[in-house]
Amino acid sequence: MNALSQHRPLLSVQHLGKHYGPRIGCTEISFDLYPGEVMGIVGESGSGKSTLLSCMAGHLVPDAGRVVFDTALGPRDTVQMSEAERRRMARTDWAFVHQNPRDGLRMGVSAGGNVGERLMAIGARHYGAIRATAADWLGRVEIAADRIDDAPRAFSGGMQQRLQIARNLVTAPRLVFMDEPTGGLDVSVQARLLDLLRGLVRQMGLSAIIVTHDLAVVRLLADRLMVMKDGRVVETGLTDQVLDDPQHAYTQLLVSSVLQV
């Protein structure tokens, strides 16, 4: 990566908004994400964090604002892209990890097939090479080699989530959107997944946006934090600064409400 691209945001969200009829989904959201940065978005249910993620990832059409991504051809507003163009980008430069692995995997296709399919979607054709890459990625997410031909429905929840991560990262995306990636998993499984994600983010120089309600997850994974309430951003900053010295009344309430173990 050259020095110039390091100084240009990978993603620049400008005045993004989405309403559901008269109700605010999210409004006036603006921030820049730089290469290699991991940003957490926290807030309670209904705060608009999932709506925002869907708008950024192109799953929902925002009714205001721009989502400018630094593509190979320079910064482009992805909201204005054609559907075909956006889909191509979602397969190559972007990845999306769903809370429920069933939403991000093909449950009837083998584990190796789930990973290989993403490679074929970007033009890989050599069966041996695809299988070898898939096997390598299963190893990286700690799925035993002898499970490559098993369908994910035979996997535990934690394994399914790791498979979804392999399927998403195999194409070496530059930006990963994650929606509650550790939600619904046992605490011990969560720790393993967090360790895995941290290693991959560092090794691949990934940028990521992680939506979660779990403050412990963002403390360990995110460099920066954005706190949302009622569709608006109430506070942003360095993760440990927002958690250790919160400035906004809502963030203070959120942080002081966490049960200590």
Add this chain to the structure above:
Amino acid sequence: MIEIDNLCKSFTLHNQGAATIEVMQNANLSVRAGECVGLIGASGAGKSTLMRMVWGNYLATSGHIRVGGLDVARAEPRQIIALRRETLGYVSQFLRVVPRVATLDVVAEPLLALGVETATARARAASLLTRLNIPKRLWPLSPTTFSGGEQQRVNIARGFAHAYPALLLDEPTASLDAGNREVVLDLIEEAKARGAAILGIFHDEAARARVCDRLVDVRDFAVQAA
């Protein structure tokens, strides 16, 4: 290396009647390369608050905190992240790590984040853990299950893995036995000798006398009662 000018700090507790607590006013302090400055003052006087503002996890209300040319009081999160990766190290009293990560990797992590080869980073981690008397059989285990003293030594090893030009040390010798305390004091002296600027809190008076070049009493920065 570390320059603090007219630093003020207050906390506003919005959920407790918006009470505002003024904790520090017009703090001025500087630490040169190769120098160790100790913060003194009773519990609650603001030593840790000052350290946290330098680290950037407490927001300065006003004033400047320059570390290696960056004003932490005004910097963007990504600038502070880069500062913590390259320039400023912190040995806190608490070890905060992802559960299940091996001790050796916890200590090697600051070097991996700088792009050092895994084998080199692990070798450096191994030599620090050896010096700090963490038995080799514990290296593959997560430090979350270790005793307080062992966790503290893992934290120190991690803080000294990279040769940071500036270091914050929060009670680095507390809860250590005489042998390990000696190792930590040696590490501090070596860091000073290579030019690190160190700001620390030491309740251990003998340790303070040995490594600190100057002491600063944070009560001088206390807010005067009206």
